[in-house]
Amino acid sequence: MDQQRIYVDHAATTPPDPRVVEAMLPYLTEQWGNPSSIYSEAREARKGLEAARRSVAEALGARPNEVIFTSGGTESDNLALRGVAYGARRRGNHIITTKIEHHAILHTAERLEQEGFRVTYLPVDGEGFVDLDALERALDDETTLVSVMYASNEVGTVQPIDEVVRIVKARDSHIAVHTDAVQAAGYLDLAGLGVDLLSLAGHKIYGLKGTGVLYVRSRTPFLPQALGGSQERDRRAGTESVAGAVGMAAALRLAEDERAQRSEHVRVLRDRLLAELPQRVPGTHITGPADADRRLPNSFSCCFERVEGEAVLLQLDLKGISASSGSACTTGSLEPSHVLLAMGVPHALARGSLRITLGQGNTEGDIDRLLDVIPDAIERLRALAPPSGRSVRA
Numbered sequence: 118m119d120q121q122r123i124y125v126d127h128a129a130t131t132p133p134d135p136r137v138v139e140a141m142l143p144y145l146t147e148q149w150g151n152p153s154s155i156y157s158e159a160r161e162a163r164k165g166l167e168a169a170r171r172s173v174a175e176a177l178g179a180r181p182n183e184v185i186f187t188s189g190g191t192e193s194d195n196l197a198l199r200g201v202a203y204g205a206r207r208r209g210n211h212i213i214t215t216k217i218e219h220h221a222i223l224h225t226a227e228r229l230e231q232e233g234f235r236v237t238y239l240p241v242d243g244e245g246f247v248d249l250d251a252l253e254r255a256l257d258d259e260t261t262l263v264s265v266m267y268a269s270n271e272v273g274t275v276q277p278i279d280e281v282v283r284i285v286k287a288r289d290s291h292i293a294v295h296t297d298a299v300q301a302a303g304y305l306d307l308a309g310l311g312v313d314l315l316s317l318a319g320h321k322i323y324g325l326k327g328t329g330v331l332y333v334r335s336r337t338p339f340l341p342q343a344l345g346g347s348q349e350r351d352r353r354a355g356t357e358s359v360a361g362a363v364g365m366a367a368a369l370r371l372a373e374d375e376r377a378q379r380s381e382h383v384r385v386l387r388d389r390l391l392a393e394l395p396q397r398v399p400g401t402h403i404t405g406p407a408d409a410d411r412r413l414p415n416s417f418s419c420c421f422e423r424v425e426g427e428a429v430l431l432q433l434d435l436k437g438i439s440a441s442s443g444s445a446c447t448t449g450s451l452e453p454s455h456v457l458l459a460m461g462v463p464h465a466l467a468r469g470s471l472r473i474t475l476g477q478g479n480t481e482g483d484i485d486r487l488l489d490v491i492p493d494a495i496e497r498l499r500a501l502a503p504p505s506g507r508s509v510r511a
């Protein structure tokens with residue numbers, strides 16, 4: 118990538134850490150055997166796969182047989198919802214999730230509705246926190262699964278997952294709790310959450326795209342979705358990506374070992390944006406928790422009055438800055454983010470959203486440049502807007 122460019126879209130993806138690539142290399146060159154075969158190349162591959170599984174299990178405070186390697190966050194989320202919905206169908210057909218989940222959850226939940234399941238989508242407050250009273254009211258005798266994301270990819274809100282687990286288990290210990298921890302990994306504690314299922318993606322923690330994990334606690338009702346061979350203890354058929362699993366494990370291990378330093382590095386930079394950007398740009402509304410300690414340390418998000426988020430991104434791109442208006446998956450759509458709308462942000466204001474997610478490569482100099490370039494870009498765009506252009510109060 119061009120040296121001059123500033124990348125501040127780490128919630129979309131992160132650059133692979135060379136240490137992760139190095140850990141994977143032997144499995145791409147010499148130890149390429151099929152781990153299900155019995156000869157020596159295969160045994161080496163199997164050893165690498167199982168060592169990766171043990172390493173992930175340790176990071177999650179889990180047992181190795183509770184770790185399923187997947188192709189990423191989307192597959193893990195699909196598999197969690199569909200696996201438990203069908204695995205526990207004898208007991209009930211009601212699933213609870215929230216209005217602010219990633220589409221990997223929301224679209225899967227919608228499909229399950231079409232297939233005859235009942236889904237409750239919990240509301241959130243103005244800062245993106247899930248309504249725990251609504252959760253308590255929604256639980257019924259048919260509920261088999263509750264899925265609440267650990268941290269928001271759009272506004273960084275960190276949900277009280279321990280509270281979610283407490284409320285659900287107090288009602289019925291058989292109801293499974295899943296959390297999408299794709300954005301939380303590397304910044305928040307993953308072990309000891311008390312959940313039954315947890316999704317991770319390698320490429321958000323300086324690993325590779327196409328790598329992921331679904332943790333499934335032993336004895337959780339679960340119906341496999343990909344059918345074929347007996348890989349992953351019959352829970353996900355298909356020849357395993359040994360290099361992918363090794364890379365995933367290395368990325369997670371580094372993320373856990375370096376969690377404190379990584380968090381501190383981005384927090385300091387992010388706090389400058391929170392403090393200084395609204396001062397430099399009139400009509401800036403920070404979205405997400407007002408208390409910065411209740412959002413991911415690398416997450417800054419806001420809405421600007423009287424501009425289109427897409428136009429801001431194009432202006433920033435011209436100035437060498439790669440940022441986002443929300444989730445990478447909705448870029449290109451002119452509809453405002455479902456997350457901001459669920460938080461009660463007015464439609465017109467939600468269209469002026471900006472998301473900056475910092476990473477380990479960012480520096481104070483990058484923040485200086487963002488604080489220079491963004492006010493300029495917003496001013497320019499507002500000057501271009503017709504005087505009758507949408508003016509918003511929020």
Ligand SMILES: Cc1ncc(COP(=O)(O)O)c(C=O)c1O
Nearest residue numbers: 189190191219221270299300318
């Ligand atoms: C919260 C969350 N869940 C799931 C996903 C999907 O992960 P992947 O890109 O690995 O499929 C993402 C990616 O943006 C995410 O942010």
